[in-house]
Amino acid sequence: MTEPDPxxxxxxxxxxxxxxxxxxxxxxxxxxxxxxxxxxLRDHAExxxxxxxxxTRAWRQAPRWQPGQGRFDTWLHTVTLNLCRDRLRRKxxxxxxxxxxxxxxxxxxxRADAMLEASARGQAxxxxxxxxxxxxxxxxxxxxxxxxxxxxxxxxxxxxxxxLESLLARGRRALKQHFAQKxxxxxx
Amino acid sequence: xxxxxxxxxxxxxAQAYGGEIARWPAEVQDAARRMADQxxxxxxxxxxxxxxxxxxxxxxxxxxxxxxxxxxASWQAPLGKRVRLWWSxxxxxxxxxxAGAGLAFASLSGVALPSGxxxxxxxxxxTAFGDFSPGEG
Numbered sequence: 001m002t003e004p005d006p007x008x009x010x011x012x013x014x015x016x017x018x019x020x021x022x023x024x025x026x027x028x029x030x031x032x033x034x035x036x037x038x039x040x041l042r043d044h045a046e047x048x049x050x051x052x053x054x055x056t057r058a059w060r061q062a063p064r065w066q067p068g069q070g071r072f073d074t075w076l077h078t079v080t081l082n083l084c085r086d087r088l089r090r091k092x093x094x095x096x097x098x099x100x101x102x103x104x105x106x107x108x109x110x111r112a113d114a115m116l117e118a119s120a121r122g123q124a125x126x127x128x129x130x131x132x133x134x135x136x137x138x139x140x141x142x143x144x145x146x147x148x149x150x151x152x153x154x155x156x157x158x159x160x161x162x163x164l165e166s167l168l169a170r171g172r173r174a175l176k177q178h179f180a181q182k183x184x185x186x187x188x
Numbered sequence: 189x190x191x192x193x194x195x196x197x198x199x200x201x202a203q204a205y206g207g208e209i210a211r212w213p214a215e216v217q218d219a220a221r222r223m224a225d226q227x228x229x230x231x232x233x234x235x236x237x238x239x240x241x242x243x244x245x246x247x248x249x250x251x252x253x254x255x256x257x258x259x260x261a262s263w264q265a266p267l268g269k270r271v272r273l274w275w276s277x278x279x280x281x282x283x284x285x286x287a288g289a290g291l292a293f294a295s296l297s298g299v300a301l302p303s304g305x306x307x308x309x310x311x312x313x314x315t316a317f318g319d320f321s322p323g324e325g
Contacts (some may be wrong), residue, residue: 124245
C-alpha cells in the first residue's frame, strides 16, 4: 500500500541536477529530518551529523528514484531512523568511562531565561517519552511529531498499520499513566 | 469499502492517533467528525487532546543557517566524484596515447618487443587504474 508522492516532480528535478530543487528540498525537509534526529538522539551535534548523512544519501538516491516506489519523504525518514538506531546501538554498547553509568544527555539547546520554564516542561515530556519501549517511542515520534500518516509510519517501521496502532495506543496509555503518577497533571 | 464506524472503533482510533481527527486515517475522518457530536466521543477526544497538548510542549530547534548551508553544499559531493572519474579517464587516455607512441617509436627504431608485452587488456590497465577487465564493471 503506497500513497502518491507530492515530491515526485521535485525529486526528478533534483536527479537532473537542478540546484534550485535541491535548495527547495533542503528547506522543506531538513527541519523534519533534524527534528526526528534530535528527538531520537537528544544530542544536537549527533542529530546534525545524522541529518547531513541522510541528505548525502538522498543526493545519491534522487537520480535513481522511480515514481511509484512510495514517498521520498518516507524513504528519507527510514534512512534517518536507521542512522539514529545505529548511533543509539553504538552508544548502548560503548563502555561507560570508569565503568560508571553515563549521565543523562545534556539539554541539546541552551535556552534563554524566559524560556526555561517551557523548556523544563518540554524536557519532562522528552524524559517521559524516553522511558517508552523503543518501538512505541518511534511510533509516537513518527505520527505525533513528524505528522506522518499511518501508512507512511507503518512503512518506516516496517510493520502493519494494525501493529502501528497498537504501538501508538500502548505508548500513549503509558505516557498518560506516567504524567498522572509523576505530576498529577490531569488534576491541575 | 469502509465499515461503519462504531464508538468502540472511534475510541481505538482516538487512543492511537490522538484527539485531532485530522491526524486519523483519511478513510475514517468524515465518519469520525460526524460521530464527534456524541458526548461519549467528545469526551474521548478531549482526553486525548490533553495528552496531545502535553506532547506539544516538547519542541526542538530549527536547523541553523550553517547546517542548511552545509547540507545544501553537500549536494556538490557527487559532482566532485564525477570530476575525479573524468580526470581518471583523462589519465587513462593519456597513458594509452603514451603507450601507443612508444610502440610506434619502437617499430620505427627497430627495437624488438616480446609479443603481447603491451596489449591493453593485460597487466597495463590493472597496474595503473585497477582491474578494468570486462565482466567486472
